[in-house]
Amino acid sequence: MCYTQNRFNALLSACVLSLIATAGWSQSLTWLGVPPDGYYSYAYDVSADGSVVVGSVLTVLAEWRAFRWTASGGMQYLGTLGGGYSRANGVSADGSVVVGWAFNAAGYARAFRWTALGGMQGLGTLPGGNWSYAFDVSADGAVVVGGAYNAAGQRRAFRWTAGGGMQDLGTLGGNQSEAYGVSADGAVVVGWSLNATGQRRAFRWTASGGMQDLGTLGSNDNIAFAVSADGAVVVGVALNAAGQGRAFRWTAAGGMEDLNTTYASLLTNGSVLSEASAISPDGRYIVGYGRNAATNRTEAFLLDTGFPLRGDVDRNGCVDDADLLQVLFAFGGRGYRNEDLNWDGTIDDADLLQVLFNFGGGC
Numbered sequence: 001m002c003y004t005q006n007r008f009n010a011l012l013s014a015c016v017l018s019l020i021a022t023a024g025w026s027q028s029l030t031w032l033g034v035p036p037d038g039y040y041s042y043a044y045d046v047s048a049d050g051s052v053v054v055g056s057v058l059t060v061l062a063e064w065r066a067f068r069w070t071a072s073g074g075m076q077y078l079g080t081l082g083g084g085y086s087r088a089n090g091v092s093a094d095g096s097v098v099v100g101w102a103f104n105a106a107g108y109a110r111a112f113r114w115t116a117l118g119g120m121q122g123l124g125t126l127p128g129g130n131w132s133y134a135f136d137v138s139a140d141g142a143v144v145v146g147g148a149y150n151a152a153g154q155r156r157a158f159r160w161t162a163g164g165g166m167q168d169l170g171t172l173g174g175n176q177s178e179a180y181g182v183s184a185d186g187a188v189v190v191g192w193s194l195n196a197t198g199q200r201r202a203f204r205w206t207a208s209g210g211m212q213d214l215g216t217l218g219s220n221d222n223i224a225f226a227v228s229a230d231g232a233v234v235v236g237v238a239l240n241a242a243g244q245g246r247a248f249r250w251t252a253a254g255g256m257e258d259l260n261t262t263y264a265s266l267l268t269n270g271s272v273l274s275e276a277s278a279i280s281p282d283g284r285y286i287v288g289y290g291r292n293a294a295t296n297r298t299e300a301f302l303l304d305t306g307f308p309l310r311g312d313v314d315r316n317g318c319v320d321d322a323d324l325l326q327v328l329f330a331f332g333g334r335g336y337r338n339e340d341l342n343w344d345g346t347i348d349d350a351d352l353l354q355v356l357f358n359f360g361g362g363c
Contacts, residue, residue: 032069035059041067041075045091048139048281048343052095054088066100068114078114081122083107088114090136093184093336093345097141099134109133111146111160123160126150126168132158136182139229139336139345143186147178157191157205169205172213174198179205181226181234184281184336184343188231190224202236202250215256217246224250229281229336229343232315235288237275247276247288249305259286263303269293273301281336281343282308311358313338318363324355 034041034057043055053069057077066078066088080086083103090099098114104122111123111134123144125132128151135146144160150168157169157179171177174194181190189205195213199220204227205211214234216222218241225236234250240258247259259273267273276288286303308315313323315338330339330347341351 030071032075035067035075035077037061038065038075043069044087044089047091047095048093048345049095052091054091054098054100056087066098066102066114066120068095068098070095079120081105081110081112081120085109086112086120089134092137092141093139093343094141097137099137099144099146101133101146111144111148111158111166113137113141113144113160115141124166126156126158126166128152132166134160135178135180138182138186139184139343140186143182145179145182145189145191147191157189157193157203157211159186159189159205161186170211172196172201172203172211177203177211180224183227183231184229185231188227190227190234190236192223202234202238202248202256204231204234204250206231214250217241217248217256217258219243222248222256225276226278228279228283230283230338233279233283235276235279235286237288244272245274247273247286247290249276249286259303263305266303273303274298276303282338282341284308309358309361311341311355311361313341313355319355319358319361320363324352324359327352327355 037059038057040058043053046053056064057067058064063084066086067075068078069075081102082105086102088098088100101109101111104110108130111132112120114120126148129149132148133146134144137144146158147155148158149155154175157177158166159169160166172193173196177193179189179191192200193203195201202214202222202224203211204214217238219239222238223236224234227234236248237245238248240246248256249259250256271293273290276286278287284305289300292299309319311319313326327339333347334345336343339347341354
């Protein structure tokens with residue numbers, strides 16, 4: 001190691017004091033309510049620190065309105081694009097950028113990107129098309145993904161940036177595709193596409209590799225819903241050989257795996273994990289729904305896969321000097337990457353403390 005023991009102790013003490021001063025250890029539940037003209041509200045996404053929530057409200061006029069909520073400002077309507085419907089589906093890590101879709105004055109749904117400064121900006125459609133929907137946004141709010149129709153009336157997965165506009169990501173050989181998730185830096189997109197024989201397959205897209213078929217669990221109806229912040233882990237739902245929907249996880253090393261098989265020891269009395277809908281930034285936690293045999297009902301689940309270990313920056317199963325050095329060398333930097341262990345956009349003492357507290361784990 002390149003530092004003295006005194007320096008190490010001083011750094012550790014500073015980290016502990018900082019974390020104690022800033023971290024919130026209490027639990028709470030906040031009901032967000034509805035505006036005076038609202039009947040119901042639904043939340044669809046939340047910022048990295050939990051301070052901003054986005055979703056939709058059903059108003060007394062039987063119209064849906066996209067909202068952005070903060071504790072200080074309450075529930076703020078984001079407007080529409082001229083029509084009577086809007087829905088917010090995703091929010092950037094810092095809560096400043098919201099994406100979703102809204103009707104325009106002509107009655108067509110259009111993907112939007114909202115900021116406090118610019119308001120609701122329609123992202124257009126693919127050439128010749130009339131409809132588009134945004135489902136997710138990168139951590140910094142710069143990349144938006146979703147689905148849009150082209151001139152032939154075919155739905156296509158898209159990736160939007162301010163500089164490049166709406167990019168058709170293509171298909172796996174068929175004529176339909178849609179994007180549901182994007183990595184923190186916007187470089188990896190996941191969703192579904194029809195292949196040449198008309199079968200729906202989960203995909204992972206990159207600029208260099210294009211659209212990659214993630215395989216199957218024995219049948220041909222699969223959807224990828226979400227991807228880890230670094231783009232390495234994809235989750236979704238796939239039909240098995242018996243035609244049953246099963247939650248899956250995909251990695252380059254392991255391919256598509258049935259979570260019911262991988263974590264069979266956690267499933268008692270015939271419980272089933274039916275669908276994986278989201279994954280934590282580090283890829284450790286997976287949420288979705290399934291059948292809880294103990295209660296004999298469909299329930300949401302939270303799966304702690306145990307990997308990566310807390311503080312394991314390089315994902316090798318051991319929290320050691322290499323992880324500590326990666327955080328130290330990147331200390332003070334910004335950007336959502338593996339050294340940013342709490343995924344708050346800054347590599348700081350809180351991230352370093354995660355390594356120190358878990359040092360030696362798995363080794």
